Amino acid sequence: MTVASLREVLPVEQAAYEFPWTRGNFIDSLHAGYDAQLLMRDDGTLIGYFVAMAGVDEMHLLNLTVTPSFQRQGHALRLLDALCDLARSERGAHQLWLEVRVSNLRARAVYDRYGFRSVGLRRGYYPAAAGRREDAIVMSLGL
Ligand SMILES: CC(C)(COP(=O)(O)OP(=O)(O)OC[C@H]1O[C@@H](n2cnc3c(N)ncnc32)[C@H](O)[C@@H]1OP(=O)(O)O)[C@@H](O)C(=O)NCCC(=O)NCCS
Numbered sequence: 410m411t412v413a414s415l416r417e418v419l420p421v422e423q424a425a426y427e428f429p430w431t432r433g434n435f436i437d438s439l440h441a442g443y444d445a446q447l448l449m450r451d452d453g454t455l456i457g458y459f460v461a462m463a464g465v466d467e468m469h470l471l472n473l474t475v476t477p478s479f480q481r482q483g484h485a486l487r488l489l490d491a492l493c494d495l496a497r498s499e500r501g502a503h504q505l506w507l508e509v510r511v512s513n514l515r516a517r518a519v520y521d522r523y524g525f526r527s528v529g530l531r532r533g534y535y536p537a538a539a540g541r542r543e544d545a546i547v548m549s550l551g552l
Contacts, residue, residue: 410445410458412436417455418447421476428536430472435460438471444495448488457484459492461505468496468552470507473516485519497552505552508545510535517546525550 410418415435422429438445438460448456457475461468470492475484496502508531509516525548533542 410435410439410447410460412439414447414455418458421455421458422472422474424477425474427538438462443471444468444492444500446488446491446495448484448491457488459488461492461496463496463500463502466502467504467506468492468500468502470505473507480515486523489519489523493550493552503552505550507548508534509548511544511546520548520550523550 415432418435419429419432422435435445441462443460443462445458445460447458450456455476456479458472459470459474460472461470473485473488473492475488493505496505505525507520507525509520527546528549529547531545531547534545535543537543
C-alpha cells in the first residue's frame with residue numbers, strides 16, 4: 410500500500426466500516442513504516458488489505474478489510490496467511506495481536522477459525538453509535 414493506492418483503499422474502507430479509518434490514519438501508518446499490503450485481482454481491482462505494526466518480537470494487526478463484494482470467498486484467510494508469513498520471516502515475530510469489536514461477529518468468526526485465542530477485553534476501546542463506546546476483545550495467535 411502506498412499513498413497513491415489510497416484512492417482505491419479509502420472507498421473500500423468507507424464501505425466496509427461504520428467507523429472507518431481516515432486518510433490521515435492511513436498516511437500516519439505508512440509514514441510510520443507499518444507493514445501495509447494490498448490483495449489485488451489481475452485487472453487491478455482491490456480485493457482487500459491489511460495494516461500491521463511490528464514490535465520487537467511480535468506484530469499487531471491494526472486493519473484487515475475485504476471489499477464487500479469480495480467477502481466470504483476466503484480472502485481474509487489469504488490476507489492473514491500473507492501477514493503471518495511476513496511477520497515470521499521478515500519481522501521475526503512470535504506472536505500476532507489484534508483487537509476486534511465485541512459486536513463484529515464476522516471478524517470474530519474469521520479469527521476464531523484462523524486459530525486466534527481471546528486473551529482479554531479493553532473496555533470502551535472503540536467509538537460507537539450515539540456517542541457511546543464499545544469494548545474490544547484482545548486476541549492473540551502464536552506464530
Ligand atoms: C471480517 C472480514 C475481513 C472477513 O473477510 P472475508 O474475506 O469475508 O472472510 P473469509 O471469506 O476469508 O472467511 C473465512 C471464514 O471466516 C468465517 N466467516 C467469514 N465471514 C463470516 C460471516 N459473515 N458469518 C459467519 N462466519 C464468517 C467463516 O468460517 C469463513 O469460512 P467459510 O466461508 O468457509 O465458512 C470482512 O467481512 C470485512 O472486511 N469486514 C468489514 C471490516 C472488518 O470488520 N474487519 C475486521 C476488523 S477487526
